[in-house]
Amino acid sequence: xxxxxxxxxxxxxxxxxxxxxxxxxxxxxxxxxLTHEHGVQPAQKYRELNRIHVYPYAASFHPRRRVPExxxxxxxxxxVLVANLSGSGFLNVLRFALTIRAKRYYICNxxxxxxxxxxxxxxxxxxLNLGYIALAGCMTAIAxxxxxxYLLLQWKRMTGRKS
Amino acid sequence: MSNTxxxxxxxxxxxxxxxxxxxxxxxxxTYRSLEIIAVDNGSTDGTPEMIEAEFPEVLVLRMPTNIGIxxxxxxxxxxxxxxxxxxxxxxxxxxxxxxxxxxxxxEDPELGVVAFDVRNYFSMDDIKxxxxxxxxxxxxxxxxxxxxxxxxxxxxRTNVFRQVGCYPEEFxxxxxxxxxxxxxxxxxxxxxxxxxxxxxxxxxxxxRSSWRAPFYxxxxxxxxxxKNYPDGQAASVTMELIFRCFYHSLEQxxxxxxxxxxxxxxxxxxxxxxxxxxxxxxxxRLRAPVNINxxxxx
Numbered sequence: 001x002x003x004x005x006x007x008x009x010x011x012x013x014x015x016x017x018x019x020x021x022x023x024x025x026x027x028x029x030x031x032x033x034l035t036h037e038h039g040v041q042p043a044q045k046y047r048e049l050n051r052i053h054v055y056p057y058a059a060s061f062h063p064r065r066r067v068p069e070x071x072x073x074x075x076x077x078x079x080v081l082v083a084n085l086s087g088s089g090f091l092n093v094l095r096f097a098l099t100i101r102a103k104r105y106y107i108c109n110x111x112x113x114x115x116x117x118x119x120x121x122x123x124x125x126x127x128l129n130l131g132y133i134a135l136a137g138c139m140t141a142i143a144x145x146x147x148x149x150y151l152l153l154q155w156k157r158m159t160g161r162k163s
Numbered sequence: 164m165s166n167t168x169x170x171x172x173x174x175x176x177x178x179x180x181x182x183x184x185x186x187x188x189x190x191x192x193t194y195r196s197l198e199i200i201a202v203d204n205g206s207t208d209g210t211p212e213m214i215e216a217e218f219p220e221v222l223v224l225r226m227p228t229n230i231g232i233x234x235x236x237x238x239x240x241x242x243x244x245x246x247x248x249x250x251x252x253x254x255x256x257x258x259x260x261x262x263x264x265x266x267x268x269x270e271d272p273e274l275g276v277v278a279f280d281v282r283n284y285f286s287m288d289d290i291k292x293x294x295x296x297x298x299x300x301x302x303x304x305x306x307x308x309x310x311x312x313x314x315x316x317x318x319x320r321t322n323v324f325r326q327v328g329c330y331p332e333e334f335x336x337x338x339x340x341x342x343x344x345x346x347x348x349x350x351x352x353x354x355x356x357x358x359x360x361x362x363x364x365x366x367x368x369x370x371r372s373s374w375r376a377p378f379y380x381x382x383x384x385x386x387x388x389x390k391n392y393p394d395g396q397a398a399s400v401t402m403e404l405i406f407r408c409f410y411h412s413l414e415q416x417x418x419x420x421x422x423x424x425x426x427x428x429x430x431x432x433x434x435x436x437x438x439x440x441x442x443x444x445x446x447x448r449l450r451a452p453v454n455i456n457x458x459x460x461x
Contacts (some may be wrong), residue, residue, distance in 0.1 A: 012280075012281075012282060012283075013281060013283040013364060013366040014283075014366065016282050016283030016366070017283050017366060032393065038308075038310055038450075040357070041356075041358040042280050042358060043280075044358070045280075045282075045358070058308040058450055059452065060267060060452050082458070083458045084458055086415075087409075088414055088415045088458075089411060089414070089415070089457045089458035090458060091414075094278060112341075129414065132408060132410055132413040132414050135409070135413060136406055136407075136409035136410035136413060137406065139409040140405050140406040140409055143405055143409075144405065147401065147428065148398070150428060151389075151431075153184075153402065154431050154432075155438070157429070157432070157435050157436070158389060158390070158434045158435060158436070158437060158438035159436075159438045159439075159455060160435070160436035160437075160438070
C-alpha cells in the first residue's frame with residue numbers, strides 16, 4: 001500500500017474536486033493531508049484521508065518552515081495542489097515539498113491533472129527564479145522611491161486628514 | 164427554533180440555471196423565517212424575469228448594468244433581517260446551515276460573521292454522507308491567527324455589517340471580504356467557522372483562469388493594505404506587493420500584474436477618506452497571505 005501526502009496549498013473547493021482524481025491516480029493508498037491549523041476540521045470531512053498533519057505556522061508553505069512532525073517520515077508520493085494550470089507561483093510549496101522525504105513528487109492542478117515533477121526540475125526552476133528575483137529586486141529598488149513619494153502625497157487624502 | 168428574520172442576499176449575473184437551483188435549494192432550508200433578496204447585476208439572459216415568474220417570494224432588485232460588488236450593498240441596505248446570509252448566484256447553504264447559524268449568533272453576541280464551510284457543489288453527496296455519519300460539532304478557531312470569510316457563503320450580523328460599511332464598492336470584484344474582515348475584527352467582533360455550517364459553491368476553474376481574478380485580486384491587495392494596515396506594515400506590504408508584481412510578471416510572462424499595480428496607484432483617488440488603520444494586533448494576526456493573489460493565473 002502506497003503512502004501519499006497531499007499538501008493543501010489550494011482551497012478546499014479545489015481539493016473537493018481534486019480528491020477523486022487523486023484517489024484514482026493512487027489506488028490502494030493511505031492518504032495523508034498537510035494543512036494549516038484552520039483547515040483541520042474541514043479536512044476531517046474527507047473519508048479518503050487516513051491522517052491529517054498540521055502545518056504549524058500562519059504563513060505560507062516555505063522550505064525554511066519545516067514540519068517537525070514529518071521529520072523522519074517518508075512517503076511514496078507527495079502531491080502539491082496548485083490553484084492554476086501550470087503551477088506557477090507555487091515554487092515555494094514545491095521547494096517545501098522537497099523537505100519531505102518521498103520517492104516522487106506531483107502537482108495536481110485546478111482541473112485535476114496530476115503531473116510528476118522531478119526534484120531536479122524544481123531545483124532548476126528555483127535557480128531560474130533566483131534570476132527573476134534579482135531582476136525583480138532591481139526593478140523594485142528603482143520603483144520604490146517613486147511609489148513611496150507618490151503614496152506619501154496621497155496618504156493624507158486617504159486618511160481624510162486635512163493637509 | 165428561533166423565528167428571528169434572516170435575510171438572504173444573492174448577487175446574480177447571467178447564470179439563470181444556477182440561480183434557479185440555488186433558490187430551489189433555499190426552499191429546502193429547515194429555517195423558515197427567511198427574506199430572500201436577489202440583486203441582479205444587469206443580466207441579459209432573463210435571470211430576473213425567471214426569478215419573478217418562478218420564485219414570487221423573492222424580492223428582485225435590478226441594477227441597470229454590472230456594478231460589481233456594489234450591488235451587494237444595495238441588497239444589504241434593503242435587508243430587514245437581524246442576520247444576513249450572503250450568497251453568490253451559484254452557491255447555496257446546506258439545508259440546516261441557516262438554522263445552525265442563527266443558533267451560533269444567538270449564543271455569542273460578539274460573533275460578527277459565521278464563515279460557512281464552503282465546499283464544492285460537485286462533491287455535495289460525499290460531504291453530506293460524511294456529515295450525517297459524523298454529526299460533528301465544534302469550530303475551526305485557533306489561537307495564533309484569525310480569519311476572513313468566503314463571500315460565496317457567509318452569515319453576518321446585520322448591524323455589525325452596516326456599522327463597518329458593508330463591502331468596499333471601489334473594489335468591484337475580489338478581496339472585498341478580506342477588507343471587510345479587517346473592519347469587523349477591528350470593531351471588536353469575531354469571524355468564526357463551524358464545520359457543521361456548510362455551503363455549496365459551483366467551483367469554476369474557467370472563471371479563475373480569466374484575467375479578472377489576477378487583476379482584481381492583485382489591485383485590491385494593494386488597496387486592502389493601504390486602507391487597513393498601520394503605516395509601517397502598509398509600507399512593507401506595499402514593497403512586497405511591488406516586488407511580487409515584478410517577479411510574477413517575469414515568472415508567468417504576463418503583464419496582468421503590472422496593469423493591476425498601475426491601476427492600484429493611478430486610481431488611488433477611490434480610497435479618499437477610506438484609510439482607517441486597524442489595531443496592530445488585528446493587522447498582525449489576520450491571515451492575509453499576499454502571495455496567494457499571484458496564483459490564480461496561467
